Amino acid sequence: MLKIENLDMRFGGVVACNNFNGEIGNGQIVGLIGPNGAGKTTIFNVVTGVYKPTAGRILFSPNGSEQHQLTGLSPDRIAKLGVCRTFQNIRLFGELSVLENVFIGNHLRVKSDVFSTVLRLPHYVTEEKRLYEKSLYLLEKIGLQDTRDEKASSLPYGMQRRLEIARALATDPKLLLLDEPAAGMNPQETKELIQFIREIKQEFGLTIFLIEHHMDVIMEISEKIYVLDHGVLIAEGNPSEIQRNERVVEAYLGVG
Amino acid sequence: MREKSKTHVTLIILVLTILGLFLANRYLDAYKIRIINLSGIYVTLGLSMNLINGMTGMFSLGHAGFMAIGAYTVGILTMPVSMKQMNFFMQPIVPFLANVEWGFLPALLAAGLIAALFGVLIGAPVLRLTDDYLAIATLGFAEIIRVVFTNTQSLTNGALGLKGIPNYTNTWWSWGVALVTMWFISFLMKGTYGKAFLAIREDEVAARAMGINLFKHKVMSFSFGCFFAGVAGGLMAALLGTIDPNMFRITLTFNILLIVVLGGLGKIGGTVIAAVVVTVMMEALRFLDESIDLGLVQIKGIPGMRMVVFSIILIFVVIVREKGFLKRTKGRELTYVKN
Amino acid sequence: MGDVSIFLQHLTNGISLGSLYALIAIGYTMVYGILRLINFAHGDIFMLGVYLTFYGVIYTPLPWWLVFILAPLLTGFIGILLEKVAYKPLRGSARITILISAIGASFLLQNLGIVIFGGRPRAFPVPQLLNHVIKLGGVSINVVTFIIPAVSILLLIGLTYFTTKTKTGLAMRALSKDYETASLMGIDINRIISITFFMGSFLAAIGGILWGSRYPQLMPLMGAMPGLKSFIAAVVGGIGNITGAVIGGFILGLGEIMLVAFLPRLSGYRDAFAFVLLIIILLVKPSGLMGNKVTEKV
Numbered sequence: 001m002l003k004i005e006n007l008d009m010r011f012g013g014v015v016a017c018n019n020f021n022g023e024i025g026n027g028q029i030v031g032l033i034g035p036n037g038a039g040k041t042t043i044f045n046v047v048t049g050v051y052k053p054t055a056g057r058i059l060f061s062p063n064g065s066e067q068h069q070l071t072g073l074s075p076d077r078i079a080k081l082g083v084c085r086t087f088q089n090i091r092l093f094g095e096l097s098v099l100e101n102v103f104i105g106n107h108l109r110v111k112s113d114v115f116s117t118v119l120r121l122p123h124y125v126t127e128e129k130r131l132y133e134k135s136l137y138l139l140e141k142i143g144l145q146d147t148r149d150e151k152a153s154s155l156p157y158g159m160q161r162r163l164e165i166a167r168a169l170a171t172d173p174k175l176l177l178l179d180e181p182a183a184g185m186n187p188q189e190t191k192e193l194i195q196f197i198r199e200i201k202q203e204f205g206l207t208i209f210l211i212e213h214h215m216d217v218i219m220e221i222s223e224k225i226y227v228l229d230h231g232v233l234i235a236e237g238n239p240s241e242i243q244r245n246e247r248v249v250e251a252y253l254g255v256g
Numbered sequence: 257m258r259e260k261s262k263t264h265v266t267l268i269i270l271v272l273t274i275l276g277l278f279l280a281n282r283y284l285d286a287y288k289i290r291i292i293n294l295s296g297i298y299v300t301l302g303l304s305m306n307l308i309n310g311m312t313g314m315f316s317l318g319h320a321g322f323m324a325i326g327a328y329t330v331g332i333l334t335m336p337v338s339m340k341q342m343n344f345f346m347q348p349i350v351p352f353l354a355n356v357e358w359g360f361l362p363a364l365l366a367a368g369l370i371a372a373l374f375g376v377l378i379g380a381p382v383l384r385l386t387d388d389y390l391a392i393a394t395l396g397f398a399e400i401i402r403v404v405f406t407n408t409q410s411l412t413n414g415a416l417g418l419k420g421i422p423n424y425t426n427t428w429w430s431w432g433v434a435l436v437t438m439w440f441i442s443f444l445m446k447g448t449y450g451k452a453f454l455a456i457r458e459d460e461v462a463a464r465a466m467g468i469n470l471f472k473h474k475v476m477s478f479s480f481g482c483f484f485a486g487v488a489g490g491l492m493a494a495l496l497g498t499i500d501p502n503m504f505r506i507t508l509t510f511n512i513l514l515i516v517v518l519g520g521l522g523k524i525g526g527t528v529i530a531a532v533v534v535t536v537m538m539e540a541l542r543f544l545d546e547s548i549d550l551g552l553v554q555i556k557g558i559p560g561m562r563m564v565v566f567s568i569i570l571i572f573v574v575i576v577r578e579k580g581f582l583k584r585t586k587g588r589e590l591t592y593v594k595n
Numbered sequence: 596m597g598d599v600s601i602f603l604q605h606l607t608n609g610i611s612l613g614s615l616y617a618l619i620a621i622g623y624t625m626v627y628g629i630l631r632l633i634n635f636a637h638g639d640i641f642m643l644g645v646y647l648t649f650y651g652v653i654y655t656p657l658p659w660w661l662v663f664i665l666a667p668l669l670t671g672f673i674g675i676l677l678e679k680v681a682y683k684p685l686r687g688s689a690r691i692t693i694l695i696s697a698i699g700a701s702f703l704l705q706n707l708g709i710v711i712f713g714g715r716p717r718a719f720p721v722p723q724l725l726n727h728v729i730k731l732g733g734v735s736i737n738v739v740t741f742i743i744p745a746v747s748i749l750l751l752i753g754l755t756y757f758t759t760k761t762k763t764g765l766a767m768r769a770l771s772k773d774y775e776t777a778s779l780m781g782i783d784i785n786r787i788i789s790i791t792f793f794m795g796s797f798l799a800a801i802g803g804i805l806w807g808s809r810y811p812q813l814m815p816l817m818g819a820m821p822g823l824k825s826f827i828a829a830v831v832g833g834i835g836n837i838t839g840a841v842i843g844g845f846i847l848g849l850g851e852i853m854l855v856a857f858l859p860r861l862s863g864y865r866d867a868f869a870f871v872l873l874i875i876i877l878l879v880k881p882s883g884l885m886g887n888k889v890t891e892k893v
Contacts, residue, residue, distance in 0.1 A: 092459075104454075105466050168466075170466075171466055317698075560714065563702060563705075567700070570696075
């Protein structure tokens with residue numbers, strides 16, 4: 001699904017990511033962990049086209065047969081190819097309603113041109129109706145159907161995180177990048193989130209790449225984990241391997 | 257159900273507008289009719305600027321320039337051939353325009369389309385800029401258009417301007433166009449493209465991550481705004497009968513900005529009301545600038561006082577609104593250079 | 596020989612106009628550096644400076660040189676007041692909001708100018724000392740053409756000393772580099788911002804006095820065009836960067852004078868030159884000649 005090769009990202013003199021290599025297979029859930037400032041979000045930003053990497057390349061093959069080079073593409077092109085994300089510091093369209101937020105996620109798949117939307121030609125009205133139904137379905141999925149008309153920024157924190165996921169799902173992604181989806185959640189909510197991620201993965205045939213600080217989430221859900229420290233990959237493997245890895249323990253305890 | 261009641265409200269407003277215009281034309285004097293015309297034109301202007309600035313979150317100060325394009329298009333295209341010869345006595349008009357004399361509707365459409373075309377040409381390079389840079393670049397373009405119009409003697413008659421443009425604009429035209437603009441923009445904003453504009457206003461990074469092509473959508477919104485600015489400029493030319501480049505200074509843009517801010521960024525109904533209120537107030541407060549003779553007492557006006565009042569209103573509204581219910585904390589983000 | 600002397604004449608004119616743009620541009624760039632705000636009213640502060648000087652010289656018994664010092668100081672305080680009234684309540688708001696307030700402030704000052712000073716143009720009282728022509732070789736040049744760059748250079752040296760050597764100046768630079776960190780380090784932001792506005796307005800007023808000595812016609816709207824052009828100079832040089840503002844000022848001043856001198860057919864387009872330059876710079880190097888690229892945090 002996704003292959004990252006020799007990825008380098010520098011900002012001026014600061015090395016945010018140094019020679020990172022990674023691969024995510026179809027239908028996998030892969031975790032990315034590391035202490036604060038390790039460069040995790042930078043990798044997400046490079047994959048989704050927010051930053052252009054200093055060196056290296058990223059290959060994306062949504063269905064096995066075709067392969068796209070993501071490096072150098074703009075974020076919207078990448079989203080169209082089927083890579084969507086959530087943000088660590090929640091970036092909802094705050095003044096808009098919950099339903100509108102999800103509805104906007106559909107826009108990139110809209111086939112009608114702008115004039116048929118203004119004239120409300122029958123083919124557009126049909127399309128719009130379908131998209132609203134889909135958006136409502138996604139809201140139901142995350143349990144926010146009752147708040148559909150509320151302003152997104154007025155929602156509690158946990159709901160905002162779920163709304164971001166629903167918005168991303170509306171773009172029909174193949175690969176979903178979740179940046180700390182459990183941040184600020186209590187154990188009960190975290191448990192529900194794990195269940196929810198598994199569910200959507202199943203239902204929408206997703207591959208998931210996630211950053212998380214809650215170790216219990218990562219260890220329970222991931223098939224493979226990459227560990228970053230100061231921009232360098234220090235370990236990779238399945239959860240039990242990572243838990244036993246000395247370098248990982250050191251990095252987290254701040255020794256060495 | 258909700259959809260239906262909305263349609264009813266729209267129909268009622270439409271009927272009331274038509275009835276109001278009908279009565280106004282019958283019973284009001286020319287001066288009041290003129291204010292009604294100006295209100296309609298400012299509704300179009302306010303909405304078109306709000307589409308760009310309020311709904312898409314770009315900050316354009318180029319409206320006067322696009323109005324100038326529209327006004328000159330209508331002026332040149334509709335002016336009778338003999339009138340053109342009288343106007344262009346310094347230097348004859350370019351041959352391909354010398355013998356044209358179009359009807360008002362095609363001329364208005366041409367005004368909008370040419371303004372929109374310039375919108376695309378100008379927007380394509382500068383819409384990548386954000387907030388203040390975009391503001392200053394569009395302001396710059398409006399100035400350039402004005403300077404160019406002052407210097408292209410054989411096309412625009414230069415600083416002399418155009419006189420004797422046929423007075424086609426009446427209340428049906430000015431408010432007809434205003435209604436069309438209202439309809440266009442509200443339907444646009446109802447559909448997915450409009451929602452995408454809102455998304456861009458709310459958060460460009462997130463909008464791109466959702467697959468919205470910023471450039472395409474910004475140019476789209478900008479050129480729609482320019483289209484209506486051009487049409488409104490054309491209406492203005494056919495209302496006043498006389499235009500010159502100096503009419504289209506930044507003061508004009510400032511008036512429209514005032515309407516947009518008073519009406520609320522992104523609000524259609526508010527803009528319509530604000531356009532009417534500001535236009536009427538501009539006239540009502542004229543006494544501040546001019547002396548009035550009340551028979552026994554003479555009140556001496558102070559030139560410039562009117563705009564002082566409006567500037568204070570603008571600052572006041574912005575501050576009160578910000579302190580009140582519009583809480584956003586995007587102020588210090590360094591968003592002015594895109595990688 | 597004749598060609599050379601004409602060229603020299605244009606060159607001195609260009610340098611002199613360039614220094615004026617530079618002096619005004621510094622105010623824009625300093626404020627932008629700290630608040631990320633285009634102080635649209637800066638050009639009108641410049642206008643106020645000229646008018647205050649005018650009234651000081653004509654209506655007070657003070658000697659002209661004292662007025663030339665006092666008026667800029669007073670203008671500086673008006674700058675502080677402007678920030679407190681129109682910008683401070685909006686600190687932390689969306690940038691569009693502050694920009695609208697800035698435009699409102701600009702219109703307010705312009706129209707207050709019309710109300711208080713009257714719409715008719717006035718003649719600036721240029722002191723005799725500044726206003727005589729000397730002949731150098733074949734070139735006759737007004738003394739003020741030399742005084743403008745000389746005063747500007749002195750002020751620039753002073754400003755450079757201030758921003759690099761004094762504690763306040765260093766705090767100012769820290770604030771423009773990293774607002775959040777600097778504000779956590781116990782820097783009194785309000786004080787620094789006030790000082791910034793004071794200095795920017797002071798320099799604009801000096802620029803205004805020199806401008807008046809060179810082009811002695813006063814109008815309430817006289818600040819708009821020089822203001823816009825100086826802002827462009829600041830952007831061309833790289834906004835937030837004082838050296839850049841000076842360089843931008845000179846490019847603009849020289850460019851304008853040379854355009855009129857050597858392409859007289861285009862002289863009607865003089866006012867468009869700055870804007871064309873602006874748009875080219877924004878497209879080619881949006882951060883300006885001396886500016887640093889800023890990458891957005893996500």
